[in-house]
Amino acid sequence: MDQTFQIRDFLQIFKKRIKFIITVPLLFALLAVIVNSFIIKPVYEARSDLLVNNTVPMTEETLTALDIETNLRLIETYHFIIQSDRIIDLVVEELDEPFTNNELQKKLRVETNDNSQIISLYVKENDLDTAVEIANLFATKSKEEISQLMNLENVNILTEAKVEKHKTPISPKLFFNTVISFIIGFLFACTYAFLSAYFNTKISSKEDIEKYLGLSFLGEVGIISKNRKNRLNSNKKEDLHSILTSRKGPMSTPVLEAYRSIRTNLQFQLMDKSLKTILVTSTSKNEGKTITCSNLAMMMAIDNKKTVVIDADLRKEKMGMSNGQIGLTHYLAGNRSVQDILLDTFTPNLQSITCGPIPPNPAELLSSERMDQLLQELKEHFDRIIIDSPPLFFSDAAILATKVDGCLLVVQSDTTKVTHIQQGLGQLTNVNATILGAIINKKKERKNDINYYHYGTR
Known part of the structure; x- marks a missing residue:
């Protein structure tokens, strides 16, 4: 199966799945807003600054490289002292909140700038007031303990943390996370749409019929009405003759137009050939071959073709x-x-021929000379002979295919896998059957689709 994608294919996929591709990133963005606003706890960061003065008053003339190096080393020492257990334990004792030493150590970040005498203390906490309190306690306790340990009064509090300065949480970043979520959602939606289209092995359009099956596209019919749908979902298949005789009045306009289109397309296949006997089959059950048989036969009869339809699904x-x-x-x-x-x-x-009682040996009966005699005699009296056969996974379809002039394949939209259809078609090609084309059945309605037809209301 040729799965080569071109730019045109990607554009078609994008156009077909545009609602999905737009909706998913919007949902991702909405989810990000909800999670960031109501689920994730905000994280605030409070900051206090310490200023380390020179150990002795100095002028520009007396300041030496050794003095500068000494002050920088002091700042490095103070940096270590501030993060020591000694300071942290003192802060823990002052706090009303029950923090452990390790917890508080993780909340604290100490930074110093190169060639600067300022030490900045940063504290992260979910509660802003607590973050401000801890930052100021670290500044106060650090100033006091450094003075005692170093015997130097050269550390002062430059800036105290205040609630007004730190009202904006540093995390989560609502706008940034929302934009990132939208982008991720967009990439996910595009990837999913393209991959699902690439790995989708189900027939849904004329292009699929021609590209993957190499068959002529004869037309498509939409989803059947609810009443008939319930009957077709029964454990027993609906009798073809019952379908033909239970119809009251003409077919609805959409059905009429759908099968008129199929009949017209089929006429081109029959124009240069003396084809009278046509087999209608499908890959699996419940794809709609029986209703297709009955409606196609009626359309041919309406076209003044003397027609007989045979229920050969035994x-x-x-x-x-x-x-x-x-x-x-x-x-x-x-x-x-x-x-x-x-x-x-x-x-x-x-006219119609029902299947009769279900036999124990259907394949043997269908391959018999009596079947050949039946078709030969019917050809003498009818212009068109339409045969409803079992699905292709039974040998009956291949047997009948050798006795008819051409075969029609009914494919249920968005259900039948390409690989299964190809296997079924292989059985027909193995017996040199003539395949006239394919009909897509139970096509889902799409807006602005002028080729859509259906059996009554859904």
Whole structure:
């Protein structure tokens, strides 16, 4: 499968997922605001400054390099004293809050600038008042203890910490974190959108049909109505003849237009070929091949083509079919004639053949000469013969593919994986079947999509 992406592909993905790509970063930013404003506790930093004076009064003429070096060494010594356990223990004793020595040591940061006589004390704390109190206590206790230890009165408090100066927390940084969260959300959304598109192996568009399957795109039909959807989700498959005879009145306009478009596209495939028998199949069950069969057959009948539709899915019991109903299996068993199994419908030019009782050996019956005889006889009386077959994972579909003029593949949108479809198509190509094209079924409605059609209301 060719997964080469071009710039055009990325632009299409971006356009298709634009709401997701915009919404995710906004949610990330909103989450950042909530977390930073209401969950993370703010951290305040209070600062007090100490000024270290010269040990003796000096003038510019008497100041020597040795004196400067001595003062700088004193500042380094004071730096160590301020962070010592001696000072920290004194501060702990003065505080009302129960801090340990280690806790307080982690909250304190002491800085000195090169060639400066100022020592700055920084204290980080979640409570601003406590941070200010601790910073001022460190300044006071440091001044007192240095004087006692060094026998020098050369340290003074230059600046006291005040609540008014430190009202803005240093952490968290709301604006910065919000911007970073938005950027991360945007990158995440783009990465997710592009990777999900790259690794998405499900068919959802005409481009997917042509690019990954190499088939002609015949059309697409939307999601079915709720009532019919409930019936199709039943454990029993709906009987094809019941679908044809339960319809009251004409199809709704969207359905009519969808299948008219499919019929028109199919006519181009049939134009230069004497194709009468068409097999409709799918990769797996519940993809909508039976409803596609019935509607396609009706459209051909409306186009004045004498049409018969055959339910050749002999694998599953059908809803709406009585046990005594005569069908395909009766003919294949040699018990009935073609005229016996043909049933009329409400649509002019359209007849149907039900599957009949479910046999124990469907593959053997479908591969028999009686099946060949049936198709040959029907060709003499009908312009179009539409056959509903089991899914491709049964051998029945490949058997029938050898007996018909062409095959149609029904693909459920955003559900059927490309690899599974390719495996099924491999079974058809192995028997040299002619594949006319693919129809996307149960297509989800998108705004501004003029090609969208659906079965009634959703």
